[in-house]
Amino acid sequence: MFRKVLKWHLLLPLEELNNWPPNGLKRASIKGKALCIAKRQNQYFALANKCPHAGADLSTGWLNTKEEIVCPLHRFTFHCGSGENTSGHGFYLENYPTELRSDGLWLGLHQWAWPWDQSS
Numbered sequence: 314m315f316r317k318v319l320k321w322h323l324l325l326p327l328e329e330l331n332n333w334p335p336n337g338l339k340r341a342s343i344k345g346k347a348l349c350i351a352k353r354q355n356q357y358f359a360l361a362n363k364c365p366h367a368g369a370d371l372s373t374g375w376l377n378t379k380e381e382i383v384c385p386l387h388r389f390t391f392h393c394g395s396g397e398n399t400s401g402h403g404f405y406l407e408n409y410p411t412e413l414r415s416d417g418l419w420l421g422l423h424q425w426a427w428p429w430d431q432s433s
């Protein structure tokens with residue numbers, strides 16, 4: 314039987330973290346997933362990049378003062394830590410764990426593995 318494990322992947326190397334866009338958001342992708350990366354006071358958050366309302370690219374939105382990602386199309390807001398829709402429309406963004414390491418920003422993805430696979 315398979316088990317679910319958290320595997321870490323280098324998402325953004327250190328040099329990419331130094332030139333952060335002024336809107337506080339950056340688009341990235343890994344393993345076929347498009348992500349919106351938010352930077353808030355040296356903390357990084359990774360969420361799905363596609364707005365669940367009508368599919369806008371969230372990385373072209375901006376961060377407001379309440380740690381929320383604002384969608385550029387209809388301005389729905391999402392908490393960058395939890396992915397919860399804070400404008401009251403009942404949506405939710407999938408979010409992923411991140412870790413800042415000496416070589417860059419790492420992203421945790423849950424994957425299925427064989428019970429004897431110890432590579433996680």
Ligand code: FES
Nearest residue numbers: 364366367384387
């Ligand atoms: S597409 Fe994001 S709020 Fe409508």
